[in-house]
Amino acid sequence: MARVLMSESAPIQPDDVRIIRALQIAPRASFAAIAAALGLTEGAVNRRYRRLRADGVIRVAGVVNPGALGQSRWLVRLRCRPGSGPAIADALARRADVNWVSLGAAGSEVTCATQSRTREQREDLLGQRLPRTAAVLDINAAAMLRQFLGGRGHYWSALQGTLSPQEEAALGSGGPPFTESPVVAREPLRLTAEDEKLFDALAVDGRAGLVDLAAAAGLTPGRVSRRLDALLRHRVLHIDVEIAAAALGYHARAHLLLRVHPSEVKNAGRALAREPGIAFAAAVSGPWNIHAVAHCRDLDELFEFTSERIGPLAGLQSMEVSPVLRQVKQAGTRLVDDRLVDDRLLVPSGARARC
Structure with missing residues (x-):
């Protein structure tokens, strides 16, 4: 387990939610641009963003897509001995090649996603450790x-719906629109040493300025700007806005494992992607051919959502709803007491499992 001292969070205000939505749309937009689009002052946007970040409500970070580098991604479910799940989940969360981890089934089940950068790294975790x-x-x-x-x-x-269409249009876009594509690129991109340094800097702060990124990568700001645009355009990197869903009132998270007729998997996956309650959806190998993650305000809403919105999906044969007891890590960021935290603030507390 781990513990961290956190300040008492201030209540989330309507303008906070508007700023979070603006960052979803354009995560690297300047405070001035966000302020102009939302009708706020630049100082107010700056202060609110820094408070939201300090309170662990949001975090903006660069995330590498291993598929663009030719590596596959895996979803893993572990059934553990009673009492051992939290330590195993914590050990997995400390690995750079595991980008999200959740604990369920009264602490005896761990679900995680791996995105190993090399085949050897993946085989070491899944085949050995x-x-x-x-x-x-x-x-x-x-x-x-x-x-x-x-x-x-x-x-x-x-x-x-938090922002008007005019406000969203004024923000532009923080990257190319999502398009359905193979998980693993057939022609993977080769990275340079400068790219790796750029990734390291963006993993700490996805909103880092070009001057700081240039210093980290040993390049000029102009070259960094061009390279960053290329990496975003080729989907090697995306700037992710992580949100502590519980801070916005969404306290019930669940993994949905669906068995869908093969002829309907694409349609079902695309339908799930249009549901506001779904945060992730993918077709996967194995007996359950779709894995999704749902965010709801409480368990009653989760029941209504799965029965009324997911149950009628064409081709659905069966579904398992697995509520999350505790989210340990999401998109590379650790969570403590439902707040996003910097790993450097975590303090070890007792023995941990090794994975």
Whole structure:
């Protein structure tokens, strides 16, 4: 387990939600541009953003897409010995190649997503470390075959309608629109040493300025600007706006495992992507051929959502709803008490499992 001292968070105000939505649309837009679009002052946007970030409500970070580099992505479910799940989840969350981790089933089930940068890294985790972990009773690993929702350009849409169409149009776009495409690129891009340094800087702060990025990568601001545009355009990188959903009143998160007739998988995945309650949806290998993540305000809303919105999907044969007991990590960012935290603030507390 881990602990961190956090200041008491201030209540979320309507303008805070508007700023979060603006960042979803254009995560690297200047405070001046956001202020102009929303009718606020630049100083107010600056202050509210910094408070939201300090309170762990949002975090803007650059996220690398391993598929663009030729590497597959996997969704993994672990059944663990009673009492061992939290330590295993924490150990997985500390790995750079595991970008989200959740704990469920009264703490005895861990679900995570891996995005290994090399084949050796993936095989070390899935083929060696996890099978040899004594507290892991069962492993179910599914390859992601097609992503319908999740990541920059097609974000969690529960905040749609927060801004007017005119306000959204004034913000422009923070990257190319999401288009359905193979998870693994057939012609992967080769990275340079400067790219890796750029990724490291953006992982810390996705809104870092060109001068700071240039200093980190050892390039000129002009070259950094051109390279960043190219990496975003080729979907090697996206600027992700992570949101602590509980801070906005969404306290019930669940994994939805769907078995859909093969002829309807595409249609079902695209339908899920249009649902505001869905934050992630992908076609996967294995007996459950669609994996989705739902955010609802409470368990009653989750019941209504799954029965009324998901249940009628054409081709749906069966569904498992697995509520999340605790979200440990999402899109590379750790969570403590439902707030996003910097790993550097985490303090070890007791022995941890090794993965």
